[in-house]
Structures are given as structure tokens and as C-alpha cells.
Amino acid sequence: xxxxxxxxxxxxxxxxxxxxxxxxxxxxxxxxxxxxxxxxxxxxxxxxxxxxxxxxxxxxxxxxxxxxxxxxxxxxxxxxxxxxxxxxxxxxxxxxxxxxxxxxxxxxxxxxxxxxxxxxxxxxxxxxxxxxxxxxxxxxxxxxxxxxxxxxxxxxxxxxxxxxxxxxxxxxxxxxxxxxxxxxxxxxxxxxxxxxxxxxxxxxxxxxxxxxxxxxxxxxxxxxxxxxxxxxxxxxxxxxxxxxxxxxxxxxxxxxxxxxxxxxxxxxxxxxxxxxxxxxxxxxxxxxxxxxxxxx
Numbered sequence: 316x317x318x319x320x321x322x323x324x325x326x327x328x329x330x331x332x333x334x335x336x337x338x339x340x341x342x343x344x345x346x347x348x349x350x351x352x353x354x355x356x357x358x359x360x361x362x363x364x365x366x367x368x369x370x371x372x373x374x375x376x377x378x379x380x381x382x383x384x385x386x387x388x389x390x391x392x393x394x395x396x397x398x399x400x401x402x403x404x405x406x407x408x409x410x411x412x413x414x415x416x417x418x419x420x421x422x423x424x425x426x427x428x429x430x431x432x433x434x435x436x437x438x439x440x441x442x443x444x445x446x447x448x449x450x451x452x453x454x455x456x457x458x459x460x461x462x463x464x465x466x467x468x469x470x471x472x473x474x475x476x477x478x479x480x481x482x483x484x485x486x487x488x489x490x491x492x493x494x495x496x497x498x499x500x501x502x503x504x505x506x507x508x509x510x511x512x513x514x515x516x517x518x519x520x521x522x523x524x525x526x527x528x529x530x531x532x533x534x535x536x537x538x539x540x541x542x543x544x545x546x547x548x549x550x551x552x553x554x555x556x557x558x559x560x561x562x563x564x565x566x567x568x569x570x571x572x573x574x575x576x577x578x579x580x581x582x583x584x585x586x587x588x589x590x591x592x593x594x595x596x597x598x599x600x601x602x603x604x605x606x607x608x609x610x611x
Contacts, residue, residue, distance in 0.1 A: 318558055325550040326566040334573025336543040337409035338581050339535035340401055346532040348521035349401030350512060352539070357393060357509035359540030364502040364549070375499060384491035385503025392484030392548075393508020394515075399476040406470025410584045413574025414453045414594035415474045420564040420601045421446035422482045427560060431486070439604045446600030450475075452593025485560045488552050497552035505544065568601040 343352040368375065377385075403412060421443045428435035484504075491500045516522035554563040571594050578584040 318562065322554050322557060326554055326563065327569065329547045329550050329554075330566050330569035331573050332542045332547045333567075333570045334413060335577055336539055337404070337413045337574040338577045339538045339543065341404045341409045341578075341582065343532055343535040343539065344401050344405055346527045346529060347525060347536075348516070348519070349398065349405065350516040350519060351521040351524065352401055352536060353393075353397035354509060354512040354516045354522060355536050356397070356539040356544060357505050357512060359537065360544035360548075361502065361505040361509050363541060363545045364498065364505055368498055368502050372496065372499060375503075377495070377499075377503070381491070381495055381503070384487065384495070385500060386507045387487050388484060388491060388500065388504035389507030389509075389511060391480050391487060393504055394511040396477055396480040396484065397508070397512065398515075399473040399480065403470045403473035403477070406468055407474065408578065408584045408586065409582060410571075410575040410578035410586050411453060411590055412470075412474045413571040413578070414586075414590060414597065415450060415471065416477055416481070417568050417571040417594060417597040417601065418446055418450040418475075419478045419481050419567045421597075421604060422478050423485055423560055423564040424604050426482055426486065438606070442600045442603030442606075444600070445603060446597045449593045449596030449598075449600055452596060453590050485555060485564060489555055489560055492552060492556045497556055498549050501545075501548040501552050504548070565601055565604070568598045571598070 340352070347355075400412075424433075424435075424439060425443050427433040428439075488500060488504075491503075495503065513522065551563065554566075575584075575586070575591075575594070
């Protein structure tokens with residue numbers, strides 16, 4: 316089954332916006348704490364999504380199971396993911412973080428096979444292993460011995476956590492979308508995740524510590540909330556519902572491309588040659604997983 320042109324366009328736009336979140340996130344956490352940044356981001360997203368949901372679907376009438384599902388989405392893809400994402404950006408470059416997250420489609424494909432018994436061919440397994448090798452090159456900047464010397468830092472570990480958490484969010488979302496629309500599921504995830512982030516930010520006293528926030532910081536948080544969350548999460552959830560998690564997940568390999576380009580353009584980042592090589596290997600692995608030969 317071919318991917319509809321509209322879904323293609325939406326997923327490419329999602330990849331661009333998510334590439335931009337690495338730059339916006341790095342700017343925001345330089346001025347505001349990660350928990351406060353994430354809380355304000357998802358407040359914006361929840362308000363916008365809630366208004367659209369009320370207009371298109373009316374007041375949600377969710378069963379207890381639906382609330383449990385959106386809470387699981389909020390915990391995995393909002394609260395924990397953003398804690399790893401934004402704290403990780405305090406330690407590593409936006410471009411390199413985006414290259415690590417390019418591993419996500421391979422992890423989704425591997426989990427789909429191991430946990431959900433999806434079909435796995437030798438070609439797909441080769442792609443998964445190739446992507447993992449590329450990720451090691453990115454994390455270690457080409458020096459694999461750093462893994463045994465303890466030189467790989469907390470930033471890399473946190474960004475790898477993003478890979479695991481987004482894979483979990485993808486599969487939970489597939490289950491939740493059986494009873495809720497992508498819009499409703501994304502709103503529920505944003506609402507419950509925002510509540511968790513806000514409690515955490517209140518407990519560490521950072522929620523209203525906004526005295527260093529500049530116009531660039533405000534713009535970055537707005538970008539994160541509106542384009543990087545409300546719009547992108549809804550389009551991604553719709554794609555997972557329509558074409559499946561593995562095929563939708565393959566577009567995530569475009570995120571590092573946009574992330575590296577935007578990081579270089581807006582932040583002046585320059586990464587090591589081995590890092591770029593590792594990113595290329597990751598993307599080659601993901602393309603191998605999703606390549607479908609033409610019929611004879």
C-alpha cells in the first residue's frame with residue numbers, strides 16, 4: 316500500500332518541526348529550567364488542542380480506560396521524554412542530539428518484531444543493526460572505546476532515553492487510537508503530561524522563574540508548543556493510525572537532517588566528521604529497514 320501524498324507532506328512537515336525543536340529547546344533551556352520550559356510548552360499545546368477538539372468533536376466523553384491510555388501517553392511521550400530531551404540539551408549540541416534520535420525508527424521496528432511479533436526479514440534486521448552501529452558512532456564521536464572508559468556523558472544517556480520513550484509512546488498511541496481520534500489522544504497526552512510537568516516544576520521552584528526569558532526564549536517556547544507539539548503530534552498520531560508505526564516512524568530519519576541544518580544555521584554548531592558519518596550510517600540503516608523492492 317502506497318503512502319497517500321497528504322500523509323507524505325504532513326510527515327515531512329512533522330520532521331521539519333521536530334528538527335526545529337532541537338534548536339528551540341536549546342535556546343529555551345539556556346534561559347529557563349527544562350521542567351518550566353516543558354510545562355509552558357504543553358500548556359500552550361493543551362489549550363490549542365483543547366479548543367480545536369471542542370470545536371470538531373465536542374466535550375470529550377472518555378471512559379476510564381481512555382483516561383488510563385492518555386495518561387500513559389502523557390507519562391511516556393510528554394513528561395519523561397521532555398525531561399530527557401530538555402535536560403539532555405543542556406549537555407550536548409542540538410545537531411548531535413537529533414542524530415542520536417534518528418535511531419528511533421530502528422528501535423520501533425525491533426520492538427514491533429520482538430514484542431508484537433511483526434514480520435522481520437534479514438534485510439530489516441540488517442538495517443536495525445546498521446542503525447545501532449551508526450548511533451554508537453554519533454554518541455562516541457567515532458571513538459567506540461569511550462563506552463568502556465566512562466567518557467560518554469549524561470547528555471548522551473538522556474537522549475538515548477528519548478529513543479526508548481518515543482518508541483513506547485508510538486506503540487501506546489497505536490492502542491489508544493483504537494478508541495480515540497489522533498486529535499483527542501494528542502490532547503489527552505498533552506493535558507496529562509502538562510499536569511505532571513507542572514507539578515514537577517512547582518516542586519523544584521522553577522515554574523515562575525522567568526526573569527531571564529527573552530523574546531527569543533518566548534518564541535522558542537511558542538514554537539515548541541504550537542508547531543512542535545500541537546500540530547506535529549496530531550499529524551504523527553494520524554499517520555501511525557493510517558500507515559502503521561514502522562512506516563510512520565521511518566520519517567523520523569529526516570529529523571536529524573533538519574536538526575543539523577538548523578543547528579548550523581541558527582546556532583552556528585559544527586560537529587565532528589565522525590558524528591556526521593554516524594548520522595549517515597543511522598539513516599542508511601533506517602532506509603534499509605523501510606526499503607520495499609519493486610515487483611518484477
